[in-house]
Amino acid sequence: MTAKSDRSKARGGLDPENWENFRARAHALLDAAIDRMQGAEQGPVWTPLPEEDKCHYDIPLPRDGMGSDAVARQLEQLLPYGVGNTHPRFFGWVHGTGTPGNMLAEIVASAMNANLGGRDHGAIYVEKQVLAWVRDMFGFPDGASGLIVSGTSIATIVALKAARDRALAWTSRANGVGGANLVGYTSDQTHSCVARAFDILGLGSGALRKLPTNTSFQIDLNALCAQIAEDRAAGLQPFVLIGTAGAVNMGAIDDLSALADIARDEQLWLHVDGAFGALGVLSDRVRPKLSGLERADSLAFDFHKWMHVTYDAGCVLIRDEADHRRAFSERPDYLKGATRGLAAGNPWPVEYGPELSRGFRALKVWTQIAEHGTDRLGAMVDRNCAQAAALGQMVESAADMELMAPVALNICCFRAVRSGLDETGLDALNEEIVIRLQEQGIAAPSMTKLHGRTAIRVNITNHRTRDEDIEILFSAVRRIADEITA
Numbered sequence: 001m002t003a004k005s006d007r008s009k010a011r012g013g014l015d016p017e018n019w020e021n022f023r024a025r026a027h028a029l030l031d032a033a034i035d036r037m038q039g040a041e042q043g044p045v046w047t048p049l050p051e052e053d054k055c056h057y058d059i060p061l062p063r064d065g066m067g068s069d070a071v072a073r074q075l076e077q078l079l080p081y082g083v084g085n086t087h088p089r090f091f092g093w094v095h096g097t098g099t100p101g102n103m104l105a106e107i108v109a110s111a112m113n114a115n116l117g118g119r120d121h122g123a124i125y126v127e128k129q130v131l132a133w134v135r136d137m138f139g140f141p142d143g144a145s146g147l148i149v150s151g152t153s154i155a156t157i158v159a160l161k162a163a164r165d166r167a168l169a170w171t172s173r174a175n176g177v178g179g180a181n182l183v184g185y186t187s188d189q190t191h192s193c194v195a196r197a198f199d200i201l202g203l204g205s206g207a208l209r210k211l212p213t214n215t216s217f218q219i220d221l222n223a224l225c226a227q228i229a230e231d232r233a234a235g236l237q238p239f240v241l242i243g244t245a246g247a248v249n250m251g252a253i254d255d256l257s258a259l260a261d262i263a264r265d266e267q268l269w270l271h272v273d274g275a276f277g278a279l280g281v282l283s284d285r286v287r288p289k290l291s292g293l294e295r296a297d298s299l300a301f302d303f304h305k306w307m308h309v310t311y312d313a314g315c316v317l318i319r320d321e322a323d324h325r326r327a328f329s330e331r332p333d334y335l336k337g338a339t340r341g342l343a344a345g346n347p348w349p350v351e352y353g354p355e356l357s358r359g360f361r362a363l364k365v366w367t368q369i370a371e372h373g374t375d376r377l378g379a380m381v382d383r384n385c386a387q388a389a390a391l392g393q394m395v396e397s398a399a400d401m402e403l404m405a406p407v408a409l410n411i412c413c414f415r416a417v418r419s420g421l422d423e424t425g426l427d428a429l430n431e432e433i434v435i436r437l438q439e440q441g442i443a444a445p446s447m448t449k450l451h452g453r454t455a456i457r458v459n460i461t462n463h464r465t466r467d468e469d470i471e472i473l474f475s476a477v478r479r480i481a482d483e484i485t486a
């Protein structure tokens with residue numbers, strides 16, 4: 001390293017030595033990123049990182065930086081190796097698809113480098129606006145509070161902590177849960193993040209009762225009421241009821257109105273996990289199925305799934321702002337607010353969740369809603385449901401396919417059937433089909449078990465999926481099944 005570059009580095013901190021070069025590199029990289037999104041439907045759905053490229057990232061901790069040119073090259077090289085969820089035939093798990101508009105929001109958020117723990121600055125007002133829109137979207141009262149977080153897993157912890165602390169008259173904040181006998185209720189279709197929240201909150205995952213479901217995979221209300229009565233008789237303290245709006249396996253939506261009635265009669269906190277399904281409120285087709293959601297005490301959902309906001313962005317909404325703040329507010333002197341100056345803008349977001357420093361996730365959410373509007377975002381939800389239903393019909397009218405669960409929303413679970421195979425053989429066949437679809441880059445569904453049997457699970461939370469993509473998937477499943485059994 002020359003003496004001159006030593007001096008200029010000391011002068012410039014970590015900023016570029018030559019801004020013109022930086023600008024040119026940034027423009028080229030932006031072009032490469034836009035090319036990647038514009039060509040999202042080209043090439044295989046999933047492109048694993050080649051063995052020879054893995055070593056580029058497997059280097060010893062650099063004491064001397066490799067420089068911005070080399071880094072820019074590596075950034076560009078990484079672009080094709082995502083999980084595939086920008087592709088129109090990505091149907092695995094529940095992944096959102098992202099939008100080009102969100103890239104711009106991320107650039108601005110990065111340039112501002114805002115910290116949304118609190119204080120009085122522009123970014124805070126953007127988050128407030130997003131939360132106001134969200135209250136409106138879900139029919140929550142004006143006073144309801146919320147927080148933008150990384151996803152539903154964290155949103156669930158935030159909501160259940162408020163529920164837990166209220167149930168224990170807030171003594172748990174200082175004293176812990178001690179010998180509390182709190183128990184909560186949900187269905188056996190619930191996402192694993194709910195039991196994990198019980199674990200993290202010191203209640204133990206065993207305190208979550210997972211009730212059986214009916215033929216539509218909705219929580220069995222009779223079993224629920226019986227379990228609550230049994231627990232009360234045993235001296236336990238029921239405190240929360242967790243409904244699901246869009247269960248991961250096949251998209252079931254619990255009867256939320258009935259759950260709201262039970263919660264009211266039993267004096268339980270009603271929490272709804274609406275990670276992807278809650279955004280069905282934007283679709284005329286789905287909205288009626290979500291009736292009762294507006295009566296929940298809290299809601300956890302994701303922007304990064306069915307609203308296609310770039311990862312990561314989720315949200316917790318809590319009906320009673322005072323309950324929410326009381327579960328988290330704890331401001332030491334150095335974080336005290338003020339009525340004027342930079343420390344104003346009370347209450348601060350830090351009073352509503354576990355994090356102090358928080359990035360500007362709100363901007364990409366604001367951008368997505370502002371750019372497209374809720375009608376268009378809802379139309380994407382609608383189209384995905386129609387595509388799942390169409391796939392369900394193709395399966396039902398094919399003698400060599402079997403529908404494994406009713407298509408409740410945007411998920412179609414089915415399997416290929418071939419004569420001469422017993423259940424174990426069918427499980428193996430369908431597992432192999434899913435892996436070959438992924439490996440051949442044709443489509444990326446995932447797998448699940450329904451009633452103990454392997455199903456090809458096609459989840460469509462994808463604004464790029466066209467109807468032809470469903471047909472391509474369907475014929476590829478048939479072809480691969482034939483190849484395997486030939």
Ligand SMILES: *Cc1c(COP(=O)(O)O)cnc(C)c1O
Pocket residue numbers: 094150151152153154191193246247248273274275276302314
């Ligand atoms: C994805 C999902 C979660 C977890 O959300 P993250 O954003 O991944 O933390 C919880 N519940 C349901 C129903 C989900 O689909």
